[in-house]
Amino acid sequence: MAEKTRYVRSIIMLIFIFFTIGYLIYSRIMAYSLAPTMKPADFHGLPLWQIPIAYLIDYFSHGWICLLFAFVAAGLVYEFVPKEAITKYMSGSKVTGYGLAIGMAPFLTVCSCTMVPLFAGVLYTGAGIGPAITFLLMAPAANILSILLTGEMISWELAGVRIIVSVVVALAAGIVISKTPWGKAIEKEHQVNSSSSISKIEIVKPPLDERLWSALKFGGYIAKQILPFFLLGLIIVSYVEAFLPEDIVGSYLTGISGILLASVIGGPLYTPTLVEIVLGKGMYELGMSKGALLSWLMGQPYDVANALAVSKIARWKVVLTYMFIAWAGSVIFGLTYGILSGSL
């Protein structure tokens, strides 16, 4: 009997998951816009209180499937990605360390509370400061939720560029810091001799229905954490679109100075919650250049809250170094992308 209920539960959840994926694909094929379709001009003439409501209705009538898919996918990936691989291989060679940091970070870090502990863990086990920094920068810049939303809301071209640039910047920062004297000092200070820990790990694999359920539950948990901020972000964006004159955006957020400005405001403005994507889209609509938009999105890794947590472990010198590299990366690649795409 218990077997049978498990079976039925699995089937129901699988149907739900396939519906979500299927509907998203269907809406893509029908070329149905998943992002808000209202243009800044549509907001003129609306009373103040109606602006966010109109924008939210517009957004959710298109975007609900995209959000649902993003949260379901994030939950599933997090549940099924082999987390014990990190424990097993992270203390190995540097190359595996960097590889794992880049390969795993995007899937594991949808929940911000896991990031700093993992950074510390990677640093302590002997993989060293290089992979630890790579992991730390890779995580917020290119995690699965933000990539899915960048792709759906802005464009898949930009999402692809965002992944590539994140990998390059994260690797560069990791390698550079591991060569600096202060990076090496931190590495020495924190190394612990982990005894043969592999034998002590025997992860149990629960039956499929329980895994699916915990994946969906985790997706719901992330949604609960993120959606309030996301909603607030949408409300702010609706006012930005309604009241920020296009010529201001056009004159300040384009060209080389636009990239510099976007890269600087992207960081301290602590928006870990996908709001940066909506806000970026809003400003792009108002005339921000593609180059500046990339710089803006890349500004996330050096947000202040994270830097504070990391500075407790790795000190300010390391934090300032990686913040500088991340900032420089966002400017350089913003410029490059702006020139290549003809939108500077």
Add this chain to the structure above:
Amino acid sequence: MKEVIVEVIGVDPPCKRCQATYKSVEEAVSTLKEKDIDVKIFKLNVQSKDTIAKYGVLVSPALAINNVVRIMGRVPDRKEIERLILATVK
């Protein structure tokens, strides 16, 4: 009376999911007491050097029973913990 050591490995200050894991363990303990199993619960900080020296890098929340990590990166429910502990003492 059989003794079992359960370690709940999470971040400090505790995150919501680590607290949920701890609560599930506490719930399981009361049922296991009736079956004559004495469970000692410890809280470990996933970021501390002692924990990392013992188990390596873990994804929190994690759960170790008698010094073996059995669950990592998810919140188990009361029944699953009971099953795992029963299987360990058997």
